[in-house]
Amino acid sequence: MSSNTMTLYLQVWRQKNSNEAGAFSNYEVANVSPDMSFLEMLDMLNEDLARQGLDPIQYDHDCREGICGACGVVINGEPHGPGKQTTTCELHMRNFKNGDAIVIEPWRVKAFAVLKDLAVDRSAYDKIIQAGGFIKVNYGNAPEANSLPVGKDVADLAMDMAACIGCGACAAACKNASAMLFAAAKISHLALLPQGQVERKKRAANMIKAMDELGFGNCTNQGLCEDACPKGININAIARLNREYLDSILTCNF
Amino acid sequence: MSLSVIKAFRSSIFKKIWVALSGMFLCIFLLGHLAGNSMMIINPEMFNRYAHTLISNPFIYFAEAVIVFFFFLHIFWAIKTNVENWRARPISYHKRATKWDLQSLASATMPYTGALLLVFIVKHIIDFKYGPYYTISYEGVQMRNLYQLLLEYFGNIHNVIAYVIAMTLLSIHVLHGVWSAFQSIGINRSTLNTTFRRFSYLFSVIIVISYITFPVWCYIQGVK
Amino acid sequence: MSKIKQLDSNSPTGPIETAWDRHRFGLKLVNPANRRKLKVIVVGTGLAGGGSAGALAEMGYNVEAFTILDTPRRSHSIAAQGGVNAAKNYPNDNDSIWRLFYDTVKGGDFRSNEYSTYRLAQCANNIIDQATAQGVPFSREYGGTLSNRSFGGVQVSRTFYARGQTGQQLLLGVYQSLMKEVNRGKVKLHTRKEMLDLVMIDGKARGIITRDLVTGKLERHYGDAVILATGGFCKTYYLSTNAMASNGASQMRCYEKGAYMANPCFTQIHPTSLPVMGPFMSKQTLMSEALRNDGRIWVPKAKGDHRPPNDIPEDERDYFLERRYPSFGNLTPRDITSRAIKQAVDSGHGVGPTKVAVYLDFKDAIKRDGLTTIKEKYGNLFDMYTHIVDESPYKVPMRIYPTAHFTMGGLWVDYNLMSSIPGLFVGGEASYEYHGANRLGANSLMSATTDGCFVLPTTVSNYLGENFKTLAKIDDKHDEFEKAEKSVKDRITRLLNIKGSKTPNQFHKELGKVMFDYVGIERTEEKLKHAIEEITKIKQLYHKDLLLSGDDAMNIELERALRVEDSINLGLLMARDALERKESCGAHYRMDFVDDEGEAQRDDENFCHVAAWEYQGQSEVPLRHIEQLKFNNIALTKRSYK
Structure with missing residues (x-):
């Protein structure tokens, strides 16, 4: 814990709504404690803005412990800011120095329209899931859980893939604004487990079709997504997706 | 929902599969070209005879067509991919954190190294395939003296430098390209990732060293 | 004459092990052909909301699901780390449904309904089966079977977990099933929409007024039943382990429309x-x-x-x-x-x-x-x-x-999870059900999933079956919708026009401080009376000195201001409930009701009941109704951990 406070110079993207053009505004924030989280620093700025009668900066946030995936802004060119495997809410101001200039931008992905300031519309991710990211099993009496053994290594790997929080950092970081890591994580999660086998081929085909139609870019295997992923999902997932998809298209019966 | 397989062949994933498969073919071509070129160091006659055998064989037209086809495939899908990618981010970031390691640099510059290489290849074909036609006879058989052309061409230090630059670009291009191809066709996985990375480094180093050797060697021959 | 009511939980009677099955058999059904003529509104898309929306859609009902977040996958169920309990007895350590039931009732310090809690323990096993079938990657043993751990001090290993992200994985399972129904067209998903009022027609819950958090537009949504599954209200304390959106505003909207608020003073303070x-x-x-x-x-x-x-x-x-x-x-x-x-x-x-x-x-x-x-x-x-x-x-x-x-308290519901307003069902942390005065670790995912996936689909169907012929055909032009929308609009205008000097966040922090210091871990009559005074002052000041920047379109401050206003009223109710519960039980520890050793002293003679508060007006003292609790299966004993 440190008691030295900092003054920071922020350059924040302000945009009234998705129809109007945006621009950067400059703000000076004083008395920033190193123990603050990045969002708490923005809260403090918003309180200042409110007192000056100015429009508060809109940003998404909820759990503030890195699991809900709601928050996410690009900080000095890095989605979720500096530091490995952190979300914006987990980023603490001790990562910055007194007098630092910080550029804060929203996710810049055509498929994620800016709603206002730093808040973007990520419903495109829901649409990818909607296209097949599920197992079609109805509520009711499911079979006894232990009747279907799953090897520990497979379950663990599926869990690695299922850890995705859908924050959108992968697409934001990608040079091509591609959602491939997101799609790969969900397709991998379900393709690895025995429960996901029945719809495996259709799932990969349908989810990729949806993803392509939503206006995301194409993957060029650069790996910026895995660097930005707060849950450490690896681009080996994308290789798995590629073979899942290849298998799906070449051997499908539909 | 019915799915069209033909449409799937144009999907984001197939785009990179096409680039990967054609890229792999072109890498194999590079190795073949390398083997042929290395004959110039062993023996000028062997080199000229090899070239003669190649171009006098009617099969060459088919082979050339195949190579052109794969080049076209590679370039077509690469351009299409990149145009779509630029469109996927209409407003670019004001500030972008850049990583300066070789791997990242190689992957980030693929469209640029690719475009420069295309210019190079066109020039390469004009300079050699359609370049000055010297002849030479071995045991009564008259053939093109490509060896002489090489010595003359690389006698000019500017051409040597241009080739060294082009081959460096090529090695950077394949450094990402080779690993990326394994990733794109889906055979990469955590247990093989390091192997594929190393393989692409190795391939890239072999390409750059060997292909640079030729112009330098020719230049030295001329000086002697 | 006293207006205080003795509430009936409509619990079954007789042997507890077969109670839910017997009760279910007695419930009304709706013909599959008629289900497509009915529409259910579900507010909240966590385990309880998302689960019931998905399950009802699978059955053939039309569902409209609402979340204030940008996608259902972020609801606060996601944050539960530890796991979910179920008495599968896989580790063979003598666990049973009865033991899970017993632990939950005893852990809740005998302030929950026996029949409901038994049903919870019964359904828990289904959760594990269901989640596994949905592809939830629970942790496994090397042999491929599910792994268990001991959690929260219980003496058996009955907690199933997916690393430290069990809530996330269960929620993603429910979310994926929900998206499956969205894809099928049975669920209409409304994201970034906040419920700001409940609309009642002929005394029944028939719809809601929402505010689109992007455009600020007020919208009317009507249906044949409303399910409220909007989670707990720990943000009343300002500081909590909960997400920023975990507020009690939606419950307060329903409370002010006549739904009873049960045991609001029972708040778990996590150590x-x-x-x-x-x-x-x-x-x-x-x-x-x-x-x-x-x-x-x-x-x-x-x-x-x-x-x-x-x-x-x-x-x-x-x-x-x-x-x-x-x-x-x-x-x-x-x-x-x-x-x-x-x-x-x-x-x-x-x-x-x-x-x-x-x-x-x-x-x-x-x-x-x-x-x-x-x-x-x-x-x-x-x-x-x-x-x-x-x-x-x-x-x-x-x-x-x-x-x-965690807030054990919430809107009062009967055994069918229906509140005191007919047609308004409440599930998950939003209701008071199951946990009594204290919740055991890994029991919250269990209760939210049980409500959403197994109980609500059955009991909401029963309500719709009972009322199928009598539910009036309505649309959003109905007078009640007009009235409700106008009152919401007036409320927003009023807040925007106060133009005082303190931001919603400042008020919220002040409220939180009073709540934690005086309605927190240790309570006394004096402290609680002080709290009521202080919160009343905050409330008065809020209406005079609120500073709200921005307009009525997308506005992070306006969202806060509306929720804080409800939180202040809720805080007041929590303090009032704590004051009236003159005993110590579970998380409600009154320093003025302790035994000789300073340990909590329960008063089963006078307080073995659920307190359900009925709204009487903004400045009136609410009525405290009572649901008497009976313990026929587990003897009322002192909870001792000495």
Whole structure:
């Protein structure tokens, strides 16, 4: 814990709504404690803005412990800011120095329209899931859980893939604004487990079709997504997706 | 929902599969070209005879067509991919954190190294395939003296430098390209990732060293 | 004549093991051809909301699901770390449905309904089967079977888990099933829409008014039944382990329309959260309870000891939990632990820069099991701690302090999960059901999923079946919709036009401070009366001095202002309920109702009931109705962990 406070110079993207053009505004924030989280620093700025009668900066946030995936802004060119495997809410101001200039931008992905300031519309991710990211099993009496053994290594790997929080950092970081890591994580999660086998081929085909139609870019295997992923999902997932998809298209019966 | 397989062949994933498969073919071509070129160091006659055998064989037209086809495939899908990618981010970031390691640099510059290489290849074909036609006879058989052309061409230090630059670009291009191809066709996985990375480094180093050797060697021959 | 009612929970009677089956058989059904003519509105898309929306859609009903977040996948169910309980008895350690039922009732200090709680314990097994079928990657043994661990001090291993992200994985399972129904066109999903009023027609819940958080537009949505599954309201305390959106505004909207609020004073204060780092703090991160399996909690024996923890010798440390509760030691239930920690701090033994924390020390565990083992078990939690506090728990003890974590109270519902308003159903943490005065670890995912996936689909169908012929055909032009929308509009205009000097966040912080200090871990009549006075002052000032920037379109401050207004009213109700419950039970610890040893003293003669509050007007004192609790299956005993 440190008691030295900092003054920071922020350059924040302000945009009234998705129809109007945006621009950067400059703000000076004083008395920033190193123990603050990045969002708490923005809260403090918003309180200042409110007192000056100015429009508060809109940003998404909820759990503030890195699991809900709601928050996410690009900080000095890095989605979720500096530091490995952190979300914006987990980023603490001790990562910055007194007098630092910080550029804060929203996710810049055509498929994620800016709603206002730093808040973007990520419903495109829901649409990818909607296209097949599920197992079609109805509520009711499911079979006894232990009747279907799953090897520990497979379950663990599926869990690695299922850890995705859908924050959108992968697409934001990608040079091509591609959602491939997101799609790969969900397709991998379900393709690895025995429960996901029945719809495996259709799932990969349908989810990729949806993803392509939503206006995301194409993957060029650069790996910026895995660097930005707060849950450490690896681009080996994308290789798995590629073979899942290849298998799906070449051997499908539909 | 019915799915069209033909449409799937144009999907984001197939785009990179096409680039990967054609890229792999072109890498194999590079190795073949390398083997042929290395004959110039062993023996000028062997080199000229090899070239003669190649171009006098009617099969060459088919082979050339195949190579052109794969080049076209590679370039077509690469351009299409990149145009779509630029469109996927209409407003670019004001500030972008850049990583300066070789791997990242190689992957980030693929469209640029690719475009420069295309210019190079066109020039390469004009300079050699359609370049000055010297002849030479071995045991009564008259053939093109490509060896002489090489010595003359690389006698000019500017051409040597241009080739060294082009081959460096090529090695950077394949450094990402080779690993990326394994990733794109889906055979990469955590247990093989390091192997594929190393393989692409190795391939890239072999390409750059060997292909640079030729112009330098020719230049030295001329000086002697 | 007294207006106080004795509420009937409509619980079944007779043998408890078969009660739910017998009850279900008696419930009305709706013909599949008629289901497509009916529409259910579901507010909230967590495990309870998302589960019931998906399940009802699968059955053939039309569903409209609402969330204030940008996607259903972020609902706060996601944050549960530890796991979900079920009495599968896979580890063969003599667990049973009865034991899970018994533990839950006893853990809740006998303030929950026996029949409902038994049903919860029964349904828990289905959750595991269902989630597994949905592809939830639970942790597994090498042989491929599901893995269990012991959690929250229970003596059997019945907790199923997916690493430290069980809530996330269960929610993603439910979310994916919901998206499946969205794709099928049976669920219409409304994201970034906040419910701001309940619309009642002919005394029945028939719709809601929502505000589109992007455009600010008010919208009317009508249906044949409304399910409220909007989670708990720990944000009333401002600081809590909960997400920023975990407020009680939607419950308060329904409460002001006549739904009863049950046991609002029962708030679980979780013992192991990170301490407050400064006035800017917006939330406190939870450190999993699992840490208490190996960590030892202590404070220096001397008051105001400023030495660094590692310089304090063993004999000058007070391992107060081990001293006071020798048989449970560091594994005492949450309420007891929280209280002991607060007492240690209040008596001047607190540690750290703020002196409002105690140590959770792993030195002995590292010595015993080795660094590698501890790293394997708690590595990610230690990393998280280091990240936030900038100290390594491998080298210096963690500093922890209790904070608000779960609200056992909520809208009153009967055995069918229907509130006192016909057609308004409440599930998950939004209702008061199951947990009595204290919730056991890994029981919250269990209750939310049970409500959403197994109970609500059945009981909502029963309501629709009963009322199919009598539910009037309505649309959103109905007078009640006009009236409700106008009142919401007026409320927003009123808040925007106060133009005072204090931001919603400042008011919220003030409210939170009063709530934690006076309606927190230790309560007295005096403190509670003081709290009511203070909150009333905050309420008055709020209407005079609120500063709201921005307009009525997308506006993060306006969202806050609306929720804080409801939180203030809710805080008042919580204090009032705590004042009237003149006993100590579970998380509700009244210092003026203790036994000779200072331990909680329950009053089963006068308070073995659920208190359900009925709204009487903004400045009127609400009515306190009663649902008497009967314990025929488990004997009322004193909850002792000595």
